[in-house]
Amino acid sequence: QVQLQESGPGLVKPSETLSLTCTVSDGSSNSGSFYWSWLRQPAGQTLQYIGRISLSGSTDYNPSLRSRVTISLDTSKNQFSVKLTSVTAADTAVYFCARDNDSTENFDYWGRGILVTVSS
């Protein structure tokens, strides 16, 4: 059973950088059949795609966040990470990591989510 777990600070100051890591339990981060994704959900709102990374290191970002976001992969640790710079209160949300399955074209496994609040 695949498990994903987000970790990182729950509070970030405005203008600083939000950094989160997702640990994948089953080592499938070494498989080329998946994309490793970040999404977020502000309170009471729908889900927003932040971006994803493939095993080869190819990245794709939501155009609305592209200038501020970087996703990276560390297969030796079965982890992938997201950095979002110059955060504001509008970046306050629950952040999820998820596996985007190339076979089913859906997000088939999700982390539990981590609430990140941007506040001074």
Next chain:
Amino acid sequence: DIQMTQSPSSLSASVGDRVTISCRASQSIRRYLNWYQQKPGKAPTPLIYTASNLQSGVPSRFSGSGSGTDFTLTIDSLQPEDVATYYCQQGYSTPRSFGQGTKLEIK
């Protein structure tokens, strides 16, 4: 970017009812449409992928249909544990995008 529109935004039905939720894409996404269920404080869980394929472990009372721009999620014989918000999501292109959600309650 592809916009996803769900209807209704909220729905109240009785146990045992048949419930349908609609999702429309702003352009053709062929059959690359997925459905998720999200309960309060939890991550979304996948229900249906590529329009009509049931995710492993999902009860058979859930089904999906559609292609192109118009899709439907159907729950046959609504159960109390189905109270949740349901989201559609297009898997046709990036950036991936979701509908605004349909909140389902029991009468």
